[in-house]
Amino acid sequence: MNQxxxxxxxxxxxYRVTREDLVRYAAASGDSNPIxxxxxxxxxxxxxxxxxxxxxxxxxxxxAVSGWVDDPAAVRELAARFTRPVVVPDGREGTHVEVAGxxxxxxxxxxxxxxxVSCDGARVLGRARAVVAVAGDG
Amino acid sequence: MPLDAELAGxxxxxxxxxxxxRAGVADFAAAIGATDRVHFDVRAARDAGHRxxxxxxxxxxxxxxxxxxxxxxxxxxxxxxxxxxxxxxxxASVRPVRAGDVLxxxxxxxxxxxxxxxxxxATSTEIATVEGEPVCTASATLMHRSGSDR
Numbered sequence: 001m002n003q004x005x006x007x008x009x010x011x012x013x014x015y016r017v018t019r020e021d022l023v024r025y026a027a028a029s030g031d032s033n034p035i036x037x038x039x040x041x042x043x044x045x046x047x048x049x050x051x052x053x054x055x056x057x058x059x060x061x062x063x064a065v066s067g068w069v070d071d072p073a074a075v076r077e078l079a080a081r082f083t084r085p086v087v088v089p090d091g092r093e094g095t096h097v098e099v100a101g102x103x104x105x106x107x108x109x110x111x112x113x114x115x116x117v118s119c120d121g122a123r124v125l126g127r128a129r130a131v132v133a134v135a136g137d138g
Numbered sequence: 139m140p141l142d143a144e145l146a147g148x149x150x151x152x153x154x155x156x157x158x159x160r161a162g163v164a165d166f167a168a169a170i171g172a173t174d175r176v177h178f179d180v181r182a183a184r185d186a187g188h189r190x191x192x193x194x195x196x197x198x199x200x201x202x203x204x205x206x207x208x209x210x211x212x213x214x215x216x217x218x219x220x221x222x223x224x225x226x227x228x229x230a231s232v233r234p235v236r237a238g239d240v241l242x243x244x245x246x247x248x249x250x251x252x253x254x255x256x257x258x259x260a261t262s263t264e265i266a267t268v269e270g271e272p273v274c275t276a277s278a279t280l281m282h283r284s285g286s287d288r
Binding site: 027078 | 162165166168169170171172174176177186188192194195196199200203204207219220221222223224225226227228229230231233234283
């Protein structure tokens, strides 16, 4: 599904996020900030509890985009403001992040996708967008 | 926190070379739940035209984060990671990272300003192979709450 047209809607994709995921992500990414592990430290930092790494949430957005174009190597740009923390409760249920996209431009071998990324019905990323290389229409 | 305007314009030395391994790519991909075989299977990656397994699109943050950690640990900055908020991030890639790459990151402090009780630091990090091939530009804004650690 590499043919993207301006105006096209993509997703939504829904991903479960648990604290176990954050522990794995901390190890794989090298970001061992304790606000992603400890409720106590997170509260001291003024957060309601353990929150996902902003880059974990952006990685989920990247995963959604990779799936939509069926090629992770086609993603050339990902950008977002981390406007609202994704609070991850303890336990197997965790929380859920939803990623939806709208193609806003597709020309010159590239497509721009505006992303809507939310948790519990509230947007967690601002000005989130991806640029993908599109085969064939360049 | 002694973060001030004199930090603006600072260009850090490149980070020590990071060898991107197949296991590192697979771990990162698994941690974000990615299942595409090009992250895990060399043959699938080669069938798709890549030299080796390719990393997920946000993988360059691993190298950029190493450069940001150097900045935060600088005695002149002295920021504790737990008091630093990642305000925004942009990753603009020339090509995906793949196993076999040896990458370094050069961080530049673009600006430092104070707003609403926080210090706001804009950074731009050039990620390249040790051979000098540009791979990704990572732009990040970091916020540090003044007074939260001293």
